[in-house]
Amino acid sequence: xxxxxxxxxxxxxxxxxxxxxxxxxxxxITPLKIQKLVYLAYRxxxxxxxxxxxxxxxxxxxxxxxxxxxxxxxxxxxxxxxPQEYIGKIGEKELIGKFDRDTKEVVDxxxxxxxxxxxxxxxxxxxxxxxxxxxxxxxxxEQPSKNVISDEDMLKEPLFAS
Numbered sequence: 001x002x003x004x005x006x007x008x009x010x011x012x013x014x015x016x017x018x019x020x021x022x023x024x025x026x027x028x029i030t031p032l033k034i035q036k037l038v039y040l041a042y043r044x045x046x047x048x049x050x051x052x053x054x055x056x057x058x059x060x061x062x063x064x065x066x067x068x069x070x071x072x073x074x075x076x077x078x079x080x081x082x083p084q085e086y087i088g089k090i091g092e093k094e095l096i097g098k099f100d101r102d103t104k105e106v107v108d109x110x111x112x113x114x115x116x117x118x119x120x121x122x123x124x125x126x127x128x129x130x131x132x133x134x135x136x137x138x139x140x141x142e143q144p145s146k147n148v149i150s151d152e153d154m155l156k157e158p159l160f161a162s
């Protein structure tokens with residue numbers, strides 16, 4: 001069971017941090033790719049630190065895990081890259097300051113491991129995730145779903161080797 005302390009971050013904070021990192025690296029991230037990176041960061045934080053990265057739930061959608069609130073927030077970008085303006089007027093120090101050292105380390109590890117993969121490579125990777133498969137059990141490949149991917153299942157079926 002993950003620690004009960006309520007996370008102070010939101011999925012949006014993690015997404016904004018990844019957009020910031022990508023812009024610093026001269027890279028672009030689409031909403032589809034950001035969803036996968038945010039899920040991987042959540043999952044890795046849960047497995048490595050036994051704590052939730054953010055408070056929002058994650059659902060098993062046809063294209064992989066999705067944070068519905070983040071999806072709605074990013075929907076105006078369609079399949080286009082998320083512009084740096086998405087970050088808003090928050091400064092670099094304030095954005096980075098939202099993450100404690102341990103959390104930032106995990107979030108950065110996920111970014112550095114997966115940023116080079118395309119959105120569709122990440123979709124393929126996460127379609128092999130046993131927890132996503134379990135949450136979609138009995139559904140066709142394209143069937144919409146609001147089935148939640150549980151933290152308990154994530155801890156029982158680690159996605160990461162360490």
